[in-house]
Amino acid sequence: MCVRNSLAHRRRxxxxxxxxxxxxxxxxxxCQSALSWGYRFRVEGAHHxxxxxxxxxxxxxxxxxxxxxxxxxxxxxxxxxxxxxxxxRNPLCAAVLRALNCIPVRSDGGNRDAVRxxxxxxxxxxxxxxxxxxxxxxxxSVKDFRxxxxxxxxxSGAPIVPMGIDGAFDVWPSSRKLPFWSGRIWASIGxxxxxxxxxxxxxxxxxxxxxxxxRVIALxxxxxxxxxxxxGGKYPAQGVADERA
Numbered sequence: 001m002c003v004r005n006s007l008a009h010r011r012r013x014x015x016x017x018x019x020x021x022x023x024x025x026x027x028x029x030x031c032q033s034a035l036s037w038g039y040r041f042r043v044e045g046a047h048h049x050x051x052x053x054x055x056x057x058x059x060x061x062x063x064x065x066x067x068x069x070x071x072x073x074x075x076x077x078x079x080x081x082x083x084x085x086x087x088x089r090n091p092l093c094a095a096v097l098r099a100l101n102c103i104p105v106r107s108d109g110g111n112r113d114a115v116r117x118x119x120x121x122x123x124x125x126x127x128x129x130x131x132x133x134x135x136x137x138x139x140x141s142v143k144d145f146r147x148x149x150x151x152x153x154x155x156s157g158a159p160i161v162p163m164g165i166d167g168a169f170d171v172w173p174s175s176r177k178l179p180f181w182s183g184r185i186w187a188s189i190g191x192x193x194x195x196x197x198x199x200x201x202x203x204x205x206x207x208x209x210x211x212x213x214x215r216v217i218a219l220x221x222x223x224x225x226x227x228x229x230x231x232g233g234k235y236p237a238q239g240v241a242d243e244r245a
Contacts, residue, residue: 002075004028011052013078014125024078031068035185039171043073045189054122054158058149060142060216061131062169065179069165070129073187079129080121082114115151122156140169140241142217145209153198160198162190162212164219167227170236184235186223190215
């Protein structure tokens with residue numbers, strides 16, 4: 001796992017300051033221990049994460065554990081996650097989300113403030129984490145992508161780094177209030193998509209979003225293959241995610 005140096009905050013998250021970066025690092029250390037011990041968490045492709053500059057991280061969304069998983073997977077870049085506004089209704093959850101500097105996103109699509117906040121992060125040379133599906137998958141598969149990520153990429157000129165995870169749905173499916181206390185989780189990070197490539201890719205937004213989704217699915221399936229190889233084919237359980245593309 002990544003060793004995080006809070007004193008390097010100017011490279012990692014320009015303008016965020018030492019205190020916020022150190023708090024992120026402290027939370028990351030706790031989460032890293034929990035995921036490594038409880039779920040044998042592993043990351044592949046960490047070398048693809050840019051060491052500096054703005055980045056739009058995109059990933060599939062399988063469980064409530066995902067912000068923790070994705071935040072650890074991208075190493076020391078401390079991305080600002082985008083989270084559904086409904087999650088802020090729970091006082092305890094809201095306190096955690098605000099402490100991690102999450103950007104609230106409305107389900108009805110009225111997200112000018114969220115887009116503005118995300119663009120400000122990117123303009124400052126920082127990073128954001130986006131879940132293009134909009135919400136957790138009900139069956140572990142990757143749902144269709146919404147256009148928010150296309151808007152952010154077009155307006156910011158930042159590169160996109162795709163990521164796939166697997167195992168998190170089996171650990172904490174949307175049907176459960178609490179996670180299972182055992183399981184395995186794997187993350188795989190793909191090569192950055194440069195601003196010029198993003199521009200060409202998203203010239204046709206519909207086709208571009210399908211391509212981004214396809215890349216995330218490919219990474220998720222890499223994770224699934226790794227997990228099954230290590231568990232003798234028993235984990236994760238066979239399901240819709242094996243069929244839907």
